[in-house]
Amino acid sequence: MENEQNKTQSDSQGRPAASKAALLRQIFLSMLVISGFTFGGGFVIVSLMKKKFVDELHWIDEPEMLDLVALAQSSPGSIAVNAAILVGWRVCGTAGMAVAVLGTIIPPLVILSVISLIYEAFASNRYVALFLKGMQAGVAAVIIDVVAGLGSKVLREKSPLHIGMMAAAFIAVFFFKVNVIHVILAALALGVALAFIRKKENFVS
Amino acid sequence: MIYWQLFISFLQVGLFSIGGGYASLPIIQSRIVEQHGWLDMAEFTDLITIAEMTPGPIALNAATFVGTRIGGLPGALAATFGCIFPALILVSLLAFVYYRYKKLTVVQSVLGSLRPVVVALIASAGLGIMLSVAFGGRAYAPENLDIAGVVLFVLALAALRKLKTNPILTMAACGAVYAAVHLIVP
Structure with a gap:
């Protein structure tokens, strides 16, 4: 709880005030570590990026991070690279974008080059399999931890509309396997419609 | 020449896989397995297994896996760069629009x-x-x-x-x- 208060205090900060070289180095190393450990889909890396750049470094505030995730998810290409582009650009402009992307692509490039040579031994190794399986439990815990933080914020806003949309989107994707892109497009359309309805109401009153 | 083909094929993978992760698999299959024959179906299945067992996005893992086999390290680099190229352009455009108009x-x-x-x-x-x-x-x-x-x-x-x-x-x-x-x- 006290951690969340710290968060809101530093929310209003703009771009972080550190020397550019130090910033770039930190972006690069953060993305290198995060990408090197991102087993599973794009939402795993997005959860880790949220923990690093929002909770730990306070470079980006939470609503903005969610916006960036929505942008990363709806653009072509992998979510990890898209999110790296957005976060790097936000923190340190074009140079930030370049180092964030480099940090993101180096781990898969190195690891896959090595593994494509020793694939048979790697895939059939019992210890590797057990380690990866156990790691999945940690991955799930990280995502649920991030969701608990984000979800409780939405609930505390007490906006029935937003809570309803969160529930509907979850049910659609989790139970009915609706394509994520369609869910985002629906939310987008609803947002535009709401803006026009509110505008009309303002004219009437 | 082979590097150019790798670049273009993975550019298509990067451009048409919206939503990340498994969304890229059908395009990888169509470009890499069916069009160029760079992998057969068994190798393609291996690729999915490896992608699941290693960190990093599937499309980038595929780029390195295929690129290394076809053209060594330069091949891996050409394929990886092709894969992220559309995102670099489109996402920076989106970022520009977002920061310019987010107050509307x-x-x-x-x-x-x-x-x-x-x-x-x-x-x-x-x-x-x-x-x-x-x-x-x-x-x-x-x-x-x-x-x-x-x-x-x-x-x-x-x-x-x-x-x-x-x-x-x-x-x-x-x-x-x-x-x-x-x-x-x-």
Whole structure:
């Protein structure tokens, strides 16, 4: 709880005030570590990026991070690279974008080059399999931890509309396997419609 | 020439896989397996297995895997760069538009309704992984429950929420403990 208060205090900060070289180095190393450990889909890396750049470094505030995730998810290409582009650009402009992307692509490039040579031994190794399986439990815990933080914020806003949309989107994707892109497009359309309805109401009153 | 072909093929993969992850598989199959024959179906299946067992996005893993086989390290670089090229252009454009117009009422309204939906999407991904840990992809029945996995998940979640442990160290610790438990109690 006290951690969340710290968060809101530093929310209003703009771009972080550190020397550019130090910033770039930190972006690069953060993305290198995060990408090197991102087993599973794009939402795993997005959860880790949220923990690093929002909770730990306070470079980006939470609503903005969610916006960036929505942008990363709806653009072509992998979510990890898209999110790296957005976060790097936000923190340190074009140079930030370049180092964030480099940090993101180096781990898969190195690891896959090595593994494509020793694939048979790697895939059939019992210890590797057990380690990866156990790691999945940690991955799930990280995502649920991030969701608990984000979800409780939405609930505390007490906006029935937003809570309803969160529930509907979850049910659609989790139970009915609706394509994520369609869910985002629906939310987008609803947002535009709401803006026009509110505008009309303002004219009437 | 082969580098150019790798670049263009993976540029198509990067451009047409919207939504990340498995969305890229059908395009990889059409460009890499069917059009160029750079992988056969068995190798393509291997690729999916490797992509699941290693960190990093599937499309980038595929780029390195195919690029290395066809053209060594330069091939891997050409394919990887092709893969991220469309995103570099389109996403920076989007970022520009977002920061320029995010104060507009319409954009505010759209973003306001997107945020709770994004939370739901992340929740759905997390719960999916949690269920796959708990039941190992088998039917959701008590006898398929992986107790060690569930206990680890609960402990990791408690550590993250209460002790604010480092997420990456927490994940690695889960892997190590799980492997150790299964070696001691086979």
